[in-house]
Amino acid sequence: MSTKPVTMVRIYLTEGTHQYQQILALLHDQEQVAGVTAFRGITGFGRSGKIHSSSLLDMSLDLPMILEFFDEPAKVEIVLNHLNSLIKPGHIVSWPANVNSGE
Template structure:
């Protein structure tokens, strides 16, 4: 199997701030990363300790959102320079990974 090294990035947000839509556009239009997936959580809490959760009767509009993407380590390094000015400290996690490639 052919593979290559990439850097994975996970960004933790909350839905209520509508920041994820801005970031999706940024990652797609300006940064042109390989792809982004948005995950909507059913429950979560952060540094504040405030629980954000949903139930069948009350669909909260302030649920956790995770944006995740990967690209070459060089590309991700450049993207993170822009994201660090937009995202609060402690909300971006990145790690090295291997992706299968057709090369």
């Protein structure tokens, strides 16, 4: 099996900001990255310490969200430059990985 290097990126958001729609559009329409997945969390907290959680009584839909994508390292570097102006510091994590290339 042949592989090629990619960079994985994970962006931490909350639903309440509705920012994920803007970022998803940027990643899909403008940047055309290789793949994106959105995850909705059931509980989480960040720097503020405020717990965002789902329950039958909580209808705020302010749950944690993760947008995760990957692409070639050079392309991800360009995308991250755009994202850094939209996302608060400390909410983007990236790491090197390999993807099976099928070649």
